[in-house]
Every structure is written in structure tokens, then in C-alpha cells.
Amino acid sequence: DVKVTQSSRYLVKRTGEKVFLECVQDMDHENMFWYRQDPGLGLRLIYFSYDVKMKEKGDIPEGYSVSREKKERFSLILESASTNQTSMYLCASSSVVPRETQYFGPGTRLLVL
Amino acid sequence: QQQVKQSPQSLIVQKGGISIINCAYENTAFDYFPWYQQFPGKGPALLIAIRPDVSEKKEGRFTISFNKSAKQFSLHIMDSQPGDSATYFCAASKIADKLIFGTGTRLQVFP
Numbered sequence: 001d002v003k004v005t006q007s008s009r010y011l012v013k014r015t016g017e018k019v020f021l022e023c024v025q026d027m028d029h030e031n032m033f034w035y036r037q038d039p040g041l042g043l044r045l046i047y048f049s050y051d052v053k054m055k056e057k058g059d060i061p062e063g064y065s066v067s068r069e070k071k072e073r074f075s076l077i078l079e080s081a082s083t084n085q086t087s088m089y090l091c092a093s094s095s096v097v098p099r100e101t102q103y104f105g106p107g108t109r110l111l112v113l
Numbered sequence: 114q115q116q117v118k119q120s121p122q123s124l125i126v127q128k129g130g131i132s133i134i135n136c137a138y139e140n141t142a143f144d145y146f147p148w149y150q151q152f153p154g155k156g157p158a159l160l161i162a163i164r165p166d167v168s169e170k171k172e173g174r175f176t177i178s179f180n181k182s183a184k185q186f187s188l189h190i191m192d193s194q195p196g197d198s199a200t201y202f203c204a205a206s207k208i209a210d211k212l213i214f215g216t217g218t219r220l221q222v223f224p
Binding site: 004033035041042043044048058090092097103104105106107 | 119122147154155156157158159202209211212214215216217
């Protein structure tokens with residue numbers, strides 16, 4: 001069964017802290033994505049990656065960076081967390097063509113105080 | 114810029130009723146239209162998808178209706194059940210491009 005796991009379900013951080021969100025997929029997928037989900041705004045793409053060490057900005061990359069050193073792992077980094085980054089963060093992966101079925105992890109609910 | 118507009122934001126339906134969620138898009142280059150279902154505490158999962166060469170696709174109680182000229186597509190859930198209570202997202206994409214998601218509809222089905 002396909003699986004995308006995220007390192008934490010809930011996370012509480014303070015303003016200015018550096019935050020790492022980790023995502024691992026076991027499907028050998030080339031593509032990985034980070035979204036944030038906010039009520040009334042749906043799923044907004046932060047960054048995505050088509051291959052190891054490759055990354056492209058999504059619709060809302062400001063305040064975020066990513067790292068993909070291994071095919072199965074895609075990390076989202078908040079260099080200096082701010083309260084407006086309090087949100088649900090979802091990781092997803094898909095095979096070669098980006099639009100094919102995306103498999104989502106359970107999400108990390110981040111609260112920045 | 115919202116390229117995929119979804120409505121309503123929330124929907125309450127009685128058990129056995131029909132749930133209808135609508136989406137409209139602007140980009141005529143879009144050629145893939147999936148719907149994702151998300152239960153509380155879970156990530157979204159693909160429910161059903163359609164390509165513009167057909168006007169309707171049915172899988173069990175779930176049907177996508179597609180109107181290319183109006184640039185609209187909708188999800189119909191027949192005989193809605195409490196277990197269908199979830200958030201539904203429509204999406205669209207161009208060939209070999211990323212998905213653009215709608216804003217989501219929270220469906221509640223009451224017994």
C-alpha cells in the first residue's frame with residue numbers, strides 16, 4: 001500500500017524559530033509537493049520537486065525553502081517562523097507526470113506562537 | 114489569482130439526498146479534472162477524475178459532470194451517506210503540469 005509519512009502530526013514553535021517538516025514516501029515517486037491548507041483558501045502549493053536536488057517554487061514560496069537530497073525524502077524549512085505560518089502542512093508525491101494521482105500524507109498542524 | 118473556483122464552501126445534506134459541488138475554471142488549456150476527498154485528520158485522497166473528451170464519469174454513487182463550453186464541472190454524490198461527510202476539493206491541470214486546487218467544500222450528511 002502506498003504511503004506518505006510526515007514527521008510530526010502536531011508542532012508548536014515560537015516566532016523566529018527555524019522549523020523543519022519532513023516527508024518520506026515509499027513509492028519511488030519522482031515528484032514531491034508541499035502544500036499548506038487554510039480554511040477558505042484550499043490547498044496552496046508552496047514548493048515542488050521533480051527530482052533529487054531539483055526544486056521549483058509554487059504559488060506561495062515566500063518564507064519557505066525546501067531540500068531534497070534523497071528521492072524518498074522532501075523537507076520543508078521555515079527559516080524564521082512567523083505567526084502567519086500557522087497552518088496545516090501537507091506533503092504529497094506522484095509518479096512521473098505531475099498531474100497523475102497525488103498521494104498525500106496525513107498533514108502536520110503547525111502552531112507558531 | 115484563483116484559477117479554479119469552487120462552491121459552495123459548505124453543504125449540509127440529509128441522508129439519502131443528492132450532494133452537488135460545483136467548480137469553474139478559466140484556463141481552456143486544462144485537460145485533467147480530479148476530485149479529492151479529505152476526511153478529518155487525514156490527507157486528501159483521489160476520489161474520481163475526468164478528462165474533457167467525455168461529459169460524464171460515474172463511479173458508484175459518485176459522478177462527475179463536465180461542461181466544456183461553460184468551463185464548469187461538478188461532483189454529484191447520489192444517496193449521500195453520513196460516511197461521505199468530508200471536505201471535497203476539485204482540481205485542474207494542463208498536460209504535464211501541477212494541479213490547481215479549488216478552495217474546498219465541507220460536506221456534512223446528517224442521518
